[in-house]
Amino acid sequence: MTTIDPTILWTVIIGLAIGSFGLRFAFIGLMANRTMPAWLMRHLRYTAVAIIPALVAPLVAWPTPTGGVTSLPHLLAAGVTLAVGLLSKNVLAAMAGGGATLFGLLYLFG
């Protein structure tokens, strides 16, 4: 794992602070009585469920801890986490299930 350059870190913190506030203030602060076009709202509804899986997929397929080699414990842990979250709708239960699977399998076979 590489250490993060402080200049990059602070640029990101400040950029995200401004950007996040901008997103939150956009409507309640500025567009008081205007509504957004339906097509835009329809796309915005899927940003989180698209971006987060897109971020995770390569990390699961080629995990950092194994140096990018596809590994069964990591795949199974990812599957359990997603399945528990999907069925229980509980973030913490999903996290616990996935963590237990990963460390259990690594302990048994690692």
Added chain:
Amino acid sequence: MPFTTTKSAFWKGFRDSAPFILVSGPFGLLFGVLAAEAGLIVPEAFAFSMAVFAGSAQFTALQLMQENAPVFIVLISALAVNLRVAMYSASLTPYLGSAPLWQRALAAYLTVDQAYALSIVQFENEPKMTVPQRMAYFFGTNGLVAPVWMIATITGVLVGSQIPASWGLDFVLPLAFLAMIGPMLRTPAHLAACFAAIVTALFAVVLPYNLGLIVAGLVGMMVGAQVELWLEQRKTKVEVPQ
């Protein structure tokens, strides 16, 4: 029960939000631990949580910075993950839009998942609430969660700097993201968006500058929107002949 004062509205929000500290506490802690693993010190991690105050965006930025992604990719991706707060803002506007500007600015900063989810239900169930009462309720929902998030971050950094690298926490961040995704997948359109994004992301890793993430995100959004539209049209077609 109708509110008599803005004070009681604040405390109602405060009480309603109590269960959510069980989510924001551990996640703040996890952010702190992973930030420490990435080499961040307490003031950096605290400034991060304080200034940005958006869990999933913070996790995204942390992951991408460790992958040495270019700054603009880090910013676009983290903000994209957080685009839903713009929807929250839009949806709260009819209820809070006429409050004073400084209150709206503060409310904007505090617009997070649990504050929105609790408030929108409260406002819909009790249409007679006055605007000051609504604002008070909204602030109340953050009375516990915001401090817990900040304190948990600091605690996490202090704990994380004691954890040896050999514990293999590298994979905890992907698991945390996966845990967040499960409960978000409520409709077939969500599932379609998620699946399309995953497939595209796996192929798009060949693109430079982590651009694959942006491409996969856009593909997922378009697929989700199209499936939603398609399902709606099919529903109206079925309903019309009846």
